[in-house]
Amino acid sequence: MARVEELLGDELLEAIRGRAAGYDEANSFCHEDLAELQAAGYLKMFVPAEWGGSGYRLQDASRAQLRLATAAPATALAVNMHLVWTGVARVLQARGDQSLEFVLREAGQGEIFGFGVSEAGNDQMLLDSRTVAAPQEGGGYSFTGTKVFTSLSPAWTRLGVFGRDDTGAGPQLVWAFINRQAPGYTIKDDWDTLGMRASQSCTTVLEGVAADPDRVFRKLPVGPNPDALIFGIFATFEVLLASVYAGIGQRAVELAVDAAQRRMSLKTGRSYAQDPDIRRHVAGAALAMDGLYPQLESIARDVDDLADHGSFWFAKLAGVKIRATETARQVVELALRTAGGSAYFRGSELERLYRDVLAGLYHPSDDESAHATIATAWLGPPED
Structure with missing residues (x-):
């Protein structure tokens, strides 16, 4: 099985990063990104090796999507939808359900879902x-x-x-x-x-x-159903979505560090990396991300390992999505505070990340439904 850094190498990642601003400005689809990711076998990550893929588990795919999102969140979000279906097929297959085997076979042949x-x-x-x-x-x-x-x-x-x-x-x-x-x-x-x-x-x-x-x-x-398909869609969608927003947060921390070290204070003659307020912003961003990474890894691994969380499964999955999208949004804002006014101008990577990260408000589970799901897991359903 190819390592994530082999499947999505540095050269490909930087080429994708280099196109992200242009796609955003032109409001155009990431055709070149998708073609190069296809050629690299990225869209076949869940496909078993015998059908031409990498045989990834959800935990591996989560790491890959996080890495891709550090370069181009919108490209990662688009690819997510294909990976959700192939990931669902993989989740079902691991539980003895072959009903979506054809999805994996056709993805191995180059179909895009x-x-x-x-x-x-x-x-x-x-x-x-x-x-x-x-x-x-x-x-x-x-x-x-x-x-x-x-x-x-x-x-x-x-x-x-x-x-x-x-x-x-x-x-x-x-x-x-x-x-x-x-x-x-x-x-x-x-x-x-x-x-x-x-x-x-x-x-x-x-x-x-x-x-x-x-x-x-x-x-x-119609209505709530314990079928493995519903679990598979919810689990794969929430984990991969959280991975994209974790990638945005990771990149925002990197940009904050770069800005702090690059900017110089006229007052002190030193870089802003020595300013206590800026240091607190960067520390707060890094601290927030440090809490997200292990939660994301743990949930993805539990899906792969067929862990039994019973009635708490959907609460855990909704929780990691909310934690990722909210954390990433807060971290991008701290990075903007660190970078100063230049980040407010069109064309700044942080300006684009700030707009991209706001989409996390609208993906399911949204804040209201996630809290309702978690409350029901802990307190039982509300009384009529």
Whole structure:
């Protein structure tokens, strides 16, 4: 198995870093980054070696995404969506479930998987859907609805979607993959955001697009469900997302240190690295990140090792996402205070990181749902 530093070498990392500002300024997709990551085998990290991949565990992938995000957070966020599906396949496979084996095999052949799950106004997330899943003759389904934040919009070749089928005795949530060549969907050119611009997470409108019977891989009842798929999606999504924001925080500390050492005080004639307030800012940023790294490593390792956290699993996963996004945001702000006014100008890396890190407010689990999940784990469900 290739080490993370081999899969994502210094030369490739610096090339990706060098393009990040341009993608952000032009609000364009990271085509060159994706092509080079594909060529390096980065998108096959979860794929077993016998199918052409690196055979990574979630813990390895977390380290890789953290490293990539130090150079280009938006590129890392876009790639995350492909890695979520391949990671879910890996998590299921480790638990004896081969239903997504084809995802790993096709990823080994170069297919790119997108994540068409999020819906505006759907606060039930994985537990219900506004999208209509209509059964077709032969066992396939057509899907009609709108998916938002569909990262990798210009590049995916397979899109994982889900919708609600109300035609049977009880409502079911149907999970399937559609092919890019299939008719019946539209990708809007509507990604013009504050940050994470290179991810091009455009809105996808499903207009009766069909999934073949062999691409329908799960049917679950509406509502909370102990199915391994739900755990796999939540675990992989939250850990890899937290890894991206941990990478932003790590880079912000590096930039803060560089700024403190580079800036000179007219008053004292010494670098700001000797100023007690600046030293406190840098120390606070480093201290905050030191608390995040072991939590992220521990949670990823527990997923890999099939640890049994029982009813606390979802609280732990939501917790690491909130810890990562909130910590990264606080650390970037401390780095801005350290760097001074130059960081406020367009084109500053810290200015871009500040805009990118704010996207962490909107990913599931958001602050409100995470606290509700954690409260329920510790206190039980609220009374009616």
